[in-house]
Ligand SMILES: CC(C)CC(=O)SCCNC(=O)CCNC(=O)[C@H](O)C(C)(C)COP(=O)(O)OP(=O)(O)OC[C@H]1O[C@@H](n2cnc3c(N)ncnc32)[C@H](O)[C@@H]1OP(=O)(O)O
Ligand SMILES: Nc1ncnc2c1ncn2[C@@H]1O[C@H](COP(=O)(O)OP(=O)(O)OP(=O)(O)O)[C@@H](O)[C@H]1O
Ligand SMILES: O=C(O)CCC(=O)C(=O)O
């Protein structure tokens with residue numbers, strides 16, 4: 001209620017994390033193909049030659065069709081907390097395994113300060129929550145999450161690309177202006193620790209100054225009772241346009257796609273009944 005986030009220590013076992021790591025490695029080596037999966041490379045290496053290795057991958061998104069990784073989204077010890085926010089009808093809306101690469105020197109491994117709700121055309125915000133689990137020790141050296149406690153009580157802000165000299169990853173929009181004097185909290189987390197946070201909480205992550213690939217796995221949940229909203233004429237219009245362009249290519253369709261369509265396709269029920277979303 002006060003901070004907009006909650007860290008639970010040691011929620012996911014080392015054994016499970018090892019299984020997620022192995023599955024991720026297989027995906028990077030193209031040993032398995034997952035329908036609908038997006039493999040994203042860091043903007044600093046996006047135009048370089050293809051290497052079949054996790055060294056080329058910044059994150060994978062939309063792993064809902066991968067049985068092994070999707071296990072993360074259904075874990076009872078996570079859903080126990082999620083249900084407190086969403087109620088009994090729970091949808092896994094967005095899945096990611098983030099593999100923050102050693103920074104290339106361009107600082108593009110940073111994730112600008114943002115609110116996840118910018119990407120979501122469904123409401124109410126209070127029925128949405130993210131679970132994010134550290135797959136190893138994560139601190140300021142390899143780019144931990146940075147949060148502005150209490151900012152979830154504010155409204156959704158205008159997001160745009162930050163004007164970073166070294167380039168910005170596709171769709172890494174940041175809050176255009178937020179109060180720079182607000183206290184920042186660096187979430188230092190150990191392997192298996194999990195943070196649950198509100199979709200309006202302003203957060204980002206620092207650059208990775210180590211030689212390792214900093215790994216975290218996450219899922220955004222929403223109550224199936226949420227409803228979709230029309231984002232035309234709102235601050236979210238810019239992200240709808242970008243997402244729709246990519247989705248049209250990805251799904252190979254010529255008819256216009258809305259932000260709502262892209263979320264209806266990805267969402268999966270994990271508990272209860274799929275009422276609205
Ligand atoms: C709450 C949650 C939603 C918050 C977030 O997750 S915020 C970040 C969300 N980010 C995304 O959703 C990005 C998803 N990524 C993607 O869709 C893909 O990785 C793409 C950026 C479209 C690239 O995929 P794909 O087309 O398969 O890759 P290609 O290697 O063929 O490159 C096509 C053109 O895209 C460029 N590109 C690739 N990766 C990046 C990048 N990281 N940043 C900026 N540009 C990039 C690449 O250089 C190429 O450009 P051209 O040669 O066509 O000019
Ligand atoms: N110019 C900027 N505009 C917007 N956001 C920024 C800017 N510089 C950094 N950030 C964001 O602030 C957060 C922290 O960034 P930074 O790279 O300084 O890491 P840090 O964890 O604070 O490390 P350090 O120990 O160096 O302070 C990240 O989310 C980052 O993306
Ligand atoms: O760096 C991270 O792991 C967090 C990324 C993030 O906040 C996001 O993708 O929405």
Ligand SMILES: [Fe+2]
Nearest residue numbers: 114115116203
């Ligand atoms: Fe985020």
Ligand SMILES: [Mg+2]
Nearest residue numbers: 140146206207
């Ligand atoms: Mg800093």
